[in-house]
Amino acid sequence: MIRKNAFRYFLGTLLGGFAGLSLTSSVLPSAFAGVGMIDQLFARWALSDYAAHTVLVWAVGGWAVARAGFPQA
Numbered sequence: 001m002i003r004k005n006a007f008r009y010f011l012g013t014l015l016g017g018f019a020g021l022s023l024t025s026s027v028l029p030s031a032f033a034g035v036g037m038i039d040q041l042f043a044r045w046a047l048s049d050y051a052a053h054t055v056l057v058w059a060v061g062g063w064a065v066a067r068a069g070f071p072q073a
Helices: 005-035 040-068
Strands: none
Touching: 005 040
């Protein structure tokens, strides 16, 4: 467990933001292409407008998890 609060908040925010970016740039386009709804490259291009919003929302979620302070939360 990371005892320093500032580093824990920073790391939670950073990892949450990266998770949001991964969701919009890799996971969702692959899922859409796998189902056959849309081409993977076009899905990435279409979702690129939402990448910044997703990163911010997931970063806040990562910060909230880091704020909880105990690993089982």
